[in-house]
Amino acid sequence: MNAPTAASTPAIELVGIDKRFGPVHANKNINLSVAKGSIHGIIGENGAGKSTLMSILYGFYHADSGQILVDGKEIRITDSQTAIQAGIGMVHQHFMLVENFSVLENVMLGVEGGPLLKRGVAAVRAELGRIEREYGLEVDPDALIEDLPVGKQQRVEILKALYRGAEVLILDEPTGVLTPAEADHLFRMLAQLKAQGKTVILITHKLREIMAITDTVSVMRRGEMVATRKTSETTMAELAELMVGRRVLLRVEKDEAKPGPVILSVENLTVKDARGVTMVDNVSFQVRAGEIVGIAGVAGNGQSELLEAIAGIRKPASGRILLNGEPVERLDPAKLRKKGLAHVPEDRHHMGLVLAFEEYENAILGYQDDPKYLKGPFLDIDAIRKDAVARIEDYDIRPADPRLKTANFSGGNQQKIVLAREIERDPACLLVGQPTRGVDIGAIEFIHKRLVALRDQGKAILLVSVELDEIRSLSDRILVMFAGTIVGEPAPHAGEQEIGLMMAGIGREAAE
Amino acid sequence: MESLFADLIQIFAATVRLSVPLIFTALAGLYAERSGIFDIGLEGKMLFSAFSAASVATVTGSPWLGLFAAILTGVLLSLVHGFASITQRGNQIISGVAINFIASGLTILLGNAWFGQGGRTPQLANSARFTEITLPFAAEIAPIPFLGPLYSGLISGQNILVYLAFLAVPFTWWVLYRTRFGLRVRAVGENPGAVDTAGISVTWLRYRALICCGILAGFAGTYLSVAQSASFIREMSAGKGYIALAALVFAKWKPLNVLLTCLLFGFLDAASIRLQGTIIPGMGEVPVQLIQALPYILTVVLLAGFIGKAIPPKAGGVPYVKER
Numbered sequence: 006m007n008a009p010t011a012a013s014t015p016a017i018e019l020v021g022i023d024k025r026f027g028p029v030h031a032n033k034n035i036n037l038s039v040a041k042g043s044i045h046g047i048i049g050e051n052g053a054g055k056s057t058l059m060s061i062l063y064g065f066y067h068a069d070s071g072q073i074l075v076d077g078k079e080i081r082i083t084d085s086q087t088a089i090q091a092g093i094g095m096v097h098q099h100f101m102l103v104e105n106f107s108v109l110e111n112v113m114l115g116v117e118g119g120p121l122l123k124r125g126v127a128a129v130r131a132e133l134g135r136i137e138r139e140y141g142l143e144v145d146p147d148a149l150i151e152d153l154p155v156g157k158q159q160r161v162e163i164l165k166a167l168y169r170g171a172e173v174l175i176l177d178e179p180t181g182v183l184t185p186a187e188a189d190h191l192f193r194m195l196a197q198l199k200a201q202g203k204t205v206i207l208i209t210h211k212l213r214e215i216m217a218i219t220d221t222v223s224v225m226r227r228g229e230m231v232a233t234r235k236t237s238e239t240t241m242a243e244l245a246e247l248m249v250g251r252r253v254l255l256r257v258e259k260d261e262a263k264p265g266p267v268i269l270s271v272e273n274l275t276v277k278d279a280r281g282v283t284m285v286d287n288v289s290f291q292v293r294a295g296e297i298v299g300i301a302g303v304a305g306n307g308q309s310e311l312l313e314a315i316a317g318i319r320k321p322a323s324g325r326i327l328l329n330g331e332p333v334e335r336l337d338p339a340k341l342r343k344k345g346l347a348h349v350p351e352d353r354h355h356m357g358l359v360l361a362f363e364e365y366e367n368a369i370l371g372y373q374d375d376p377k378y379l380k381g382p383f384l385d386i387d388a389i390r391k392d393a394v395a396r397i398e399d400y401d402i403r404p405a406d407p408r409l410k411t412a413n414f415s416g417g418n419q420q421k422i423v424l425a426r427e428i429e430r431d432p433a434c435l436l437v438g439q440p441t442r443g444v445d446i447g448a449i450e451f452i453h454k455r456l457v458a459l460r461d462q463g464k465a466i467l468l469v470s471v472e473l474d475e476i477r478s479l480s481d482r483i484l485v486m487f488a489g490t491i492v493g494e495p496a497p498h499a500g501e502q503e504i505g506l507m508m509a510g511i512g513r514e515a516a517e
Numbered sequence: 518m519e520s521l522f523a524d525l526i527q528i529f530a531a532t533v534r535l536s537v538p539l540i541f542t543a544l545a546g547l548y549a550e551r552s553g554i555f556d557i558g559l560e561g562k563m564l565f566s567a568f569s570a571a572s573v574a575t576v577t578g579s580p581w582l583g584l585f586a587a588i589l590t591g592v593l594l595s596l597v598h599g600f601a602s603i604t605q606r607g608n609q610i611i612s613g614v615a616i617n618f619i620a621s622g623l624t625i626l627l628g629n630a631w632f633g634q635g636g637r638t639p640q641l642a643n644s645a646r647f648t649e650i651t652l653p654f655a656a657e658i659a660p661i662p663f664l665g666p667l668y669s670g671l672i673s674g675q676n677i678l679v680y681l682a683f684l685a686v687p688f689t690w691w692v693l694y695r696t697r698f699g700l701r702v703r704a705v706g707e708n709p710g711a712v713d714t715a716g717i718s719v720t721w722l723r724y725r726a727l728i729c730c731g732i733l734a735g736f737a738g739t740y741l742s743v744a745q746s747a748s749f750i751r752e753m754s755a756g757k758g759y760i761a762l763a764a765l766v767f768a769k770w771k772p773l774n775v776l777l778t779c780l781l782f783g784f785l786d787a788a789s790i791r792l793q794g795t796i797i798p799g800m801g802e803v804p805v806q807l808i809q810a811l812p813y814i815l816t817v818v819l820l821a822g823f824i825g826k827a828i829p830p831k832a833g834g835v836p837y838v839k840e841r
Contacts, residue, residue, distance in 0.1 A: 065714065065839065086716030101711040103704045104831070114704050115715030117697040125697075165715075 014077040016041040016173050016204040017062065017093075022071035024057055031057040033228045035071070039173070039221075044195060044205040046215040046236070049225035049248055050304050050471060055208045056098065058225070059175050063095040064088040075173075089115075094166025095175040100158050104151040108144055108161050109133070112168050129168070136167050140197055155280070156187035163194065173204045180214060181305075182280060192218050210248075210305055212241045212509045226250050245509040246502065248303070249473055259457045262481035265294030267330075268465035269315070269346075269434045274324035274334075276307070276314045284310035286489035287324070292434065292465040297456065299468045299480030303508050307489035308469045309351055312438050315467070316348040317341045318356075328434060342371060347427035349420075351438030351469065357423040358411050365393035365407035368426055400425045401451065417448030424452060434465040441475060453479060473504060522663065526670045528787050533675065534745065536783025537682045538563065538737045538754075542761035543768065543775045544689050545591075545733035551693065551770060552726030553706040553832040558598055558613035559734060560758025561620030566590045566738025568624040571638040571749035572631065574645045574742075583645070583743045588735030594620070595731030596724070603723050606836035617758075625751050636751040638742070647676040647744040678740045683776075685733065690772040702726050706830030709837040719837045737761075763816040769827050782812040 017039040024032040031054045039045045047055050060066045062073060064082040072079050075091045082088050088095075102111050109129055118125035130146060137143050144153070144160050153161070159179060166174055176195075180188040195205050195218060207219060215222050216236060223233040224247040232247050269292040276285035285307045292298045302308050313319040315326055317338040326334040328344055338348065350356035358367050369378055369389055378389050393407040400421045402414070411419060420440065427435060437456065441449040456479060460466055470476050476483055483499070484491050485507040493507045542559050549556040566587035574583030594616055601612035625636035632638050652673035659669040693699035701722055705712045709719045737757075742749040764782050768774030789808035796802055819827055 063714070064716075084716060084718075085714050089716050095714065097710075097714065099710075101708065101714040103707045103711050105707060106704065110700060110704075111711070114700060114711060115717050117700060120697050122695055122697060122700060 013041055015039055015074075016076065017206070018072075018074035018077075019058070019062070020072040020074065022058065022061060022068045022073075024054075024061060024066065024068050026057075030228050032061070032068070035225075035230045037223060037230060037233075039204060039206060041204055042199060042202050043220040044199055044207060044218055046207045046209065046219035046222040047225060048209060048212065048215050048222055048244060050210055052304070053225040053248075054228040055225050056177055059095065059177055059206065059208055062088065063093060063175060089169050089171075092170060092172035093175065094163075094169060094171025094173070096159065096162040096166065096177065096179060098177040098179075098181065100162055102150045102158060102161060105149060107147050107149055108153075108164075109146040111150060111161055112146075112165050116169055132168060133164065136164060140167070140194065140201070142167075142194060154187075155182045156184070156190065159183070159187075159191065160194075171203070173206065174198060175206045175208070177208045178210070179207070180209065180211065182282065188214075210303055212244055212248075215244065216241060224248055241509050241511055242502065242506055245303075245505045245511075249505060249508070257453045257457055257478045260461070262296045262460065264296045264481070265463060267291045268294050268328065269467060270325075270327040270330075271311075271315065272325040272327070274311070274314060274326065275322045276310045276319055277322045278310065283322075284489055285314065285321075288486075288489075288491055289324075290484055290491060292467050294433075294465050295460060295463045296481040297460050297466040297468055297479050298482045298484065299470065299476035300484050300486055301473055301476045301504055301508060302471070302486035304471045306486050306508075308471075308486050309438070311486070312348075312351065312436055312467075312469050316346070316350070316436055339371070339374075342430070342432075345431075345433035346436070347430055347432035347434070348436045349423050349427050349438060349440060351442070353419055353423050358419060360410075360412040362411055363408050364397070364402075364411055364414070364422060365390050367411050367422055368393040368396055368407070370426065372426070372430060396422075396425045396429060399429075400455075415445070416443040417445045420444050420452065421448060424455065428455060428459055432464065434467070435459060436467050436469075438469045439471065440468070441470075441472065473501060473508075477501070477504070523666060523670075526666045528784070528791055530671050531787035531790065532780060532784040533671065533679060534783075535786045536779045537679050538740050538745075538757050539761045539764055539779040539782055540682045540686065540776060541733050541737035541740065542758055543764045543779055544685055544772065545730040545737065546762055546765045547689065547693075547770060547772065547775060548702065548726045548729040548733070549595075550765065550833055551706045551830055552702045552723045553709060553830055553835070553837070554599070554602055554723055554727060555609040555834045556598065556613055556727075556730060557610055557762065558594065558616030558620075558758075559730075559761055560754055560756065561613075561617035562591045562594045562731065562734035563737045563741065563758050564617075564752070564754040565594060565620040565624055566735045567742040567753055568620075568628060568638070568738070568749045570735075570739040571641065571742035572628070574641055575632070575639050575748075578642070578645045580645055580647045580739075580743050584647075584735070584739045587739040587743075588732050590731075591733070591735035591738065592728050592731035595727040595734070599724050599727045602836065603720055603727075606838065609834055609836075621752065624749070628749065628751070638749040641743065641747040643747075645743070646747055647678055647739075649674045649676055650680075676744045678736060678744045681736065682740075685736075686772055686776040689775075693772060698725070703830075706832055709832050713837070713839070723837075760812050763812055766827055766829075767812075767816050767819050769825070770830065785809070785811050 015038040019035055019037040022032050022035040035058055049055050061068045064085045064087055073082055080091050112133060113125050113129045118128055133146055142160050142164055144157055150158060179191055198205055219236045222236050224231050224244060226248060272289050274285055274288045275283060278284050288311060300308050310319060314321045317336055321334055325332055328346055333341060333344060354360060378385055390407050397405045402418050402421050440452050456466060468479055483495050485493050485504060487508060487510040495504050495507060542563055546556050546559050569590040570583035570587035573586035574580050598612050598616055601607040602609040628636040628638055655669040655673040659665045701712060701717060705719055705722050713719050741753055760782055764775060764778040768778040785808055789805045792803040793805050
């Protein structure tokens with residue numbers, strides 16, 4: 006072990022890094038010091054600002070302010086070229102490979118060693134052989150990227166960085182696309198790199214990986230660096246709490262639930278993503294009329310895919326979904342709507358709204374075939390606008406203008422537009438994803454009250470949120486998801502810490 | 518037998534002449550599209566270049582200055598396309614169509630203002646054109662059967678631009694597969710993110726590819742007005758830019774395929790001219806329009822997946838924006 010001493014200069018030091026994307030404050034005054042020859046983990050939920058920070062270090066984005074020190078010297082990283090020259094390499098979450106190029110061509114791109122390729126090809130071939138032997142990273146240099154499994158593709162990305170002389174290697178969520186065996190192999194490679202004196206920065210939201218491989222861990226939350234710990238001196242529970250944080254939320258006034266008959270029933274549901282990775286693994290649960298079932302979990306543990314599968318956006322690989330006892334897993338979203346299943350998607354910009362539309366157009370999106378909005382084959386614009394105005398009043402949507410472009414509404418008001426559209430359809434079952442993400446406090450309270458009122462009307466509500474406080478204050482029953490499975494159902498008044506442990510997958514280990 | 522062979526030589530010679538503008542233009546499109554920029558404006562670039570070449574050759578009497586002007590025109594129009602589609606991240610098709618409209622209108626307007634012949638440029642003297650070059654021993658070899666007509670009637674007696682077009686094909690292949698620039702152009706058309714993270718400017722790389730495109734479009738235009746004919750005529754590109762684009766797709770964006778495809782399309786054109794008015798016993802007149810439509814039909818059949826698969830550069834048509 007080459008444990009870093011206090012006297013040695015850190016390989017990387019970030020001082021006061023600040024970055025905004027429009028209204029989003031992605032990095033707030035970040036300080037970070039990474040010891041030479043160590044594996045330094047950066048953990049945080051999706052959207053905590055980890056990737057942004059590393060992209061700044063790699064010159065992909067520019068920080069609004071702050072300094073970057075490499076080996077104690079301040080460096081102005083203006084683009085990836087300067088980062089590469091400073092000895093920084095990065096393996097992106099989405100591989101930056103040219104798929105119809107060979108491994109060799111991908112490695113030499115940008116470091117061709119002259120205007121003609123001939124000399125460079127020979128040099129790369131020789132050097133690749135050396136790196137492969139030294140680090141145990143075998144890969145056929147003439148294979149096409151598109152023919153390689155993802156694990157090998159990732160290896161090519163690491164080879165690219167090493168060929169460019171990287172001393173510091175950044176890996177952004179490297180195990181997201183890997184099978185457990187591939188991930189183990191990756192960790193052995195990283196340990197090997199560390200043994201050779203390289204510095205590794207590992208970005209992840211998986212606590213287990215942090216505990217397994219890092220020397221030091223820094224926790225990010227909502228754009229801030231909240232803590233740095235020696236891995237040997239911390240626990241998963243502490244890290245989970247630091248990641249999720251305690252958020253002050255207004256308590257929601259509600260009576261005991263009076264659950265009625267089962268409305269939504271999910272049986273042995275398995276969902277795979279486009280790459281064939283299992284995201285939801287044999288999940289079963291039920292939602293009854295008049296209750297809110299909350300699904301808690303650290304983002305990226307399959308909740309989004311579960312919600313999309315139930316909403317008919319993703320086709321499940323296997324399993325059944327019953328709505329009022331009727332199998333609906335083969336139906337598309339339009340047919341599901343007619344059967345009384347409404348859906349407030351997690352990402353309102355991407356799925357919930359067309360931002361370029363005027364407010365009243367979004368207010369009927371998905372329900373445009375409703376006879377009350379039609380006059381023969383044409384839309385009855387007057388009826389639609391009248392409806393929209395009533396909705397705007399009822400939900401206190403501001404500004405109260407149905408002709409305003411939706412992009413010009415604030416996040417909270419946009420969310421109210423979606424919510425009003427879905428709730429006012431009087432659904433039997435409502436799916437809600439991240440109802441208050443990017444929403445101001447006032448709107449949060451309003452949205453929570455509406456959801457509870459809907460429950461009290463006897464509707465079944467399935468809530469997915471990464472905000473633990475939101476789950477705890479709204480839900481009548483809580484299910485915790487981890488790595489695609491439901492790992493437990495904590496008691497309704499379980500403490501934050503107990504749920505937090507389950508979210509970190511520790512509850513399951515204890516049970517096993 | 519002798520006359521049939523002579524006929525064939527004639528058709529082949531016509532094929533070569535008709536395929537030259539297609540080769541230049543398709544190669545021009547190859548540079549642009551391999552870098553990820555769709556270029557439907559090839560037609561306009563060729564047309565405007567033809568006009569510039571003829572105008573400058575008329576005024577200066579030098580075909581070489583005409584060629585230079587045509588290249589300049591092609592490059593400038595490419596830069597306009599680049600500014601709209603790379604820098605401003607506009608729609609590449611719209612930008613290309615705009616260039617076609619501008620070329621179609623402005624050539625006639627300027628031609629009429631400068632030369633007053635209804636959009637035509639004055640007839641060029643042979644000294645202001647690229648004329649046929651007779652290769653050594655053409656006359657001596659001519660009497661030899663088969664080989665003679667082949668050499669003197671097909672290989673010899675073409676103008677310099679024809680030879681350049683056929684040289685441009687292996688040259689482009691060499692650039693694309695044997696140089697650093699080519700590697701990067703191929704990469705940026707597939708995954709600009711890979712190029713960007715390798716520390717190479719996506720913007721500058723794509724501009725350079727478009728400049729190559731403009732230069733070749735300039736050659737194509739010059740061939741039309743200063744080599745094949747002796748003046749600029751309004752709309753003289755007559756859809757060749759689109760046929761070249763079809764040829765590029767048919768060739769699956771590969772330089773050597775481009776040569777073969779352009780020769781095939783040129784041959785169809787030559788055959789349709791040759792067969793005009795010919796009566797086939799029992800069938801009536803040869804449907805010339807059908808032969809002229811064949812390049813498009815073949816391309817559509819190819820795109821529909823009947824002849825292998827044409828996979829365009831993956832990042833084609835998409836302006837590069839870093840995530841977020």
